[in-house]
Amino acid sequence: MTESFHPPSWSPDLESRYAELGERLAPLVPCLEWPLHLPWIDAIQQLKRERGAVIMAHSYQSPEIFHGVADVTGDSLALAQAAATCDAELIVLCGVHFMAETAKILAPDRTVLIPDPEAGCSLASSITADDVRALRRQHPGAPVVSYVNTTAEVKAESDACCTSANAVQVVEAMEAEKVIFLPDRFLGAHVAAQTDVELVLWDGRCEVHEQFTVQQARHARERFDALLVAHPECPPDVQAEADFVGSTSAMGRWLQQRRPDRVALITECSMADNLRSQFPDIEFIKPCNLCPHMKRITLPNIHACLRDLGHEVHVPPDVAWRARSALERMLQVGRQERV
Numbered sequence: 535m536t537e538s539f540h541p542p543s544w545s546p547d548l549e550s551r552y553a554e555l556g557e558r559l560a561p562l563v564p565c566l567e568w569p570l571h572l573p574w575i576d577a578i579q580q581l582k583r584e585r586g587a588v589i590m591a592h593s594y595q596s597p598e599i600f601h602g603v604a605d606v607t608g609d610s611l612a613l614a615q616a617a618a619t620c621d622a623e624l625i626v627l628c629g630v631h632f633m634a635e636t637a638k639i640l641a642p643d644r645t646v647l648i649p650d651p652e653a654g655c656s657l658a659s660s661i662t663a664d665d666v667r668a669l670r671r672q673h674p675g676a677p678v679v680s681y682v683n684t685t686a687e688v689k690a691e692s693d694a695c696c697t698s699a700n701a702v703q704v705v706e707a708m709e710a711e712k713v714i715f716l717p718d719r720f721l722g723a724h725v726a727a728q729t730d731v732e733l734v735l736w737d738g739r740c741e742v743h744e745q746f747t748v749q750q751a752r753h754a755r756e757r758f759d760a761l762l763v764a765h766p767e768c769p770p771d772v773q774a775e776a777d778f779v780g781s782t783s784a785m786g787r788w789l790q791q792r793r794p795d796r797v798a799l800i801t802e803c804s805m806a807d808n809l810r811s812q813f814p815d816i817e818f819i820k821p822c823n824l825c826p827h828m829k830r831i832t833l834p835n836i837h838a839c840l841r842d843l844g845h846e847v848h849v850p851p852d853v854a855w856r857a858r859s860a861l862e863r864m865l866q867v868g869r870q871e872r873v
């Protein structure tokens with residue numbers, strides 16, 4: 535079905551049924567937008583029940599998606615773990631394409647849909663499987679650890695995957711003197727500073743985080759008296775300026791422990807919005823950049839994808855099989871950490 539769908543309009547009844555969500559979203563979405571989002575949220579919730587689907591949303595999704603329709607939220611590690619243990623037949627992954635591929639690889643018997651298959655990632659498109667094979671030839675014997683921000687084909691050429699939340703542990707679990715770490719150069723430099731393992735790096739960059747500057751960071755500190763928290767995909771000089779450098783999940787844990795009055799999150803914009811409702815006492819300053827790929831996912835295209843069962847993610851079985859072993863090695867490290 536391709537004809538456009540118009541959800542029922544806003545009504546006082548709808549507003550009262552979603553009063554609790556409305557209160558949670560009030561500080562996060564402009565009040566003029568709420569009557570536009572609410573009918574879509576209701577229509578998606580209805581379709582989701584009919585289809586028995588689970589909606590998983592990355593922390594960089596807009597608040598109306600993150601709070602309004604998602605059943606599972608989190609960083610890329612949390613979404614991978616959730617996909618691996620998911621009972622639902624149908625998963626709608628609200629994030630970028632490599633995240634949906636990861637879900638499909640870890641849940642091969644499930645149907646995985648992505649609302650916009652064009653939602654890419656500058657890191658994932660910075661390296662190919664041929665590039666990985668060439669790196670292996672240049673560094674014989676060195677295992678390959680690839681960030682989950684890679685295509686299934688690149689994962690299939692890797693010994694293990696990692697996310698920014700577990701990169702150091704995964705590198706050390708290789709038990710090698712030298713490891714090929716790809717594709718993010720800045721995350722690689724951050725990991726290299728925390729381990730004795732020699733890392734061979736690739737020159738991939740996140741087009742969102744590489745734009746942050748030291749001047750912006752200093753401005754946030756000096757003008758707003760804010761503590762600075764940066765993602766390890768930021769340039770090294772920005773990381774050096776920060777009070778804490780950590781993954782999406784580590785940022786939340788750091789805020790929980792430190793409870794600063796004011797913080798500037800040097801990362802994707804929606805991260806601050808989505809944490810704000812968890813920490814209402816903290817003032818979030820936003821020297822933020824939007825990820826244009828994450829922002830391709832919208833309430834209307836989530837609805838269309840559930841309605842039409844469109845944009846199913848497929849991974850060729852031989853690629854999926856090898857990529858799965860690299861992902862499982864990562865999840866194994868995660869499991870050991872919690873024991």
Ligand code: 13P
Nearest residue numbers: 609610611697698781782
């Ligand atoms: P996380 O692994 O922290 O979820 O980050 C994914 C990402 O795309 C960061 O830009």
Ligand code: SF4
Nearest residue numbers: 655656740741742825
């Ligand atoms: Fe990729 Fe950067 Fe967007 Fe994350 S924020 S999905 S690394 S482009």
